[in-house]
Amino acid sequence: MLTKDQKDFFDENGYLMVEDAVTPEQLARLREITAAFIDASRAVSESNDVYDLDAGHGPGNPRLTRIKIPHKQDPYFWEVLRNSAMTQVLNDLLGPDTTILTSKLNTKAPGGGRAVEWHQDWAFYPHTNDDLLAFGLMLEDVDHDNGPLMVIPGTHKGPILSHDANGVFAGAIDPDDPLFERDKAVTLTGKAGSMTVHHARILHGSAPNVSDRPRFILFYELACADAWPILGSNSYFHALGQRKFWDDLQDRTVTGAPCLTPRLEQVPVRMPLPPAPDTGSIFKTQESAGAKSAFSKG
Numbered sequence: 001m002l003t004k005d006q007k008d009f010f011d012e013n014g015y016l017m018v019e020d021a022v023t024p025e026q027l028a029r030l031r032e033i034t035a036a037f038i039d040a041s042r043a044v045s046e047s048n049d050v051y052d053l054d055a056g057h058g059p060g061n062p063r064l065t066r067i068k069i070p071h072k073q074d075p076y077f078w079e080v081l082r083n084s085a086m087t088q089v090l091n092d093l094l095g096p097d098t099t100i101l102t103s104k105l106n107t108k109a110p111g112g113g114r115a116v117e118w119h120q121d122w123a124f125y126p127h128t129n130d131d132l133l134a135f136g137l138m139l140e141d142v143d144h145d146n147g148p149l150m151v152i153p154g155t156h157k158g159p160i161l162s163h164d165a166n167g168v169f170a171g172a173i174d175p176d177d178p179l180f181e182r183d184k185a186v187t188l189t190g191k192a193g194s195m196t197v198h199h200a201r202i203l204h205g206s207a208p209n210v211s212d213r214p215r216f217i218l219f220y221e222l223a224c225a226d227a228w229p230i231l232g233s234n235s236y237f238h239a240l241g242q243r244k245f246w247d248d249l250q251d252r253t254v255t256g257a258p259c260l261t262p263r264l265e266q267v268p269v270r271m272p273l274p275p276a277p278d279t280g281s282i283f284k285t286q287e288s289a290g291a292k293s294a295f296s297k298g
């Protein structure tokens, strides 16, 4: 259970590090399943509903940016969210009724695995209130060299910066935006089994993996059940239609029950439109929109 100091820290700064978010047994099983997925990607030559491929991927050298929606690919990714220390952290921060928006296992292959340009998750999926956060469970140790998550503390209470480039929603801020205070960035490193928590409005990003070790972070994006989506780029559930949406809403309940009376708060909302040419993942959105990189050397 989180202490009052940890909760206050999250409220104030918009992020938190939690150690031992899963047991060693749970971690071992998650790694095993992940390794099997990566192995199976050898037979895949184009990004699809499961894999987002990185440049250089091939049968002899699997290089992925992402395993998409892992909790839909293998039930263990769902089970662990509902039966671990993560579950308690979720209830401590969002209350008893919680829902999942999406999940992703972001992988950075050794020697150059892809950067995630600076952004605010909220820009992708505005809701009726901002009781939304993401967990990032480290499946391997994460240090300064293998592309750790970085956050700018306190920005969850500030404006939503423009995420547009070349006339479309690019899913990344302009690194030259005067509101972007990069010198305030905090780097979130930790041992395998540790977990980052970041608020949906906090500015965050991560550099390429320059080490010889992979980086695997399993992200769950979660909300209080009374936060209803206004729109969401990349959220499959917007395309379901009412009946399937209803069924899916039950399936997405992590703890407690769905809430049919959205809580409406005064939150900054700008629709993530028009879409980038390729919205298959954040990597594809940022790349296809021509988002300016904060990490490229040139």
Ligand SMILES: O=C(O)CCC(=O)C(=O)O
Residues within 6 Å of the ligand: 104, 106, 116, 121, 147, 148, 149, 204, 205, 206, 217, 282
């Ligand atoms: O993988 C990372 O380092 C960051 C991931 C992220 O922010 C995202 O996928 O929205």
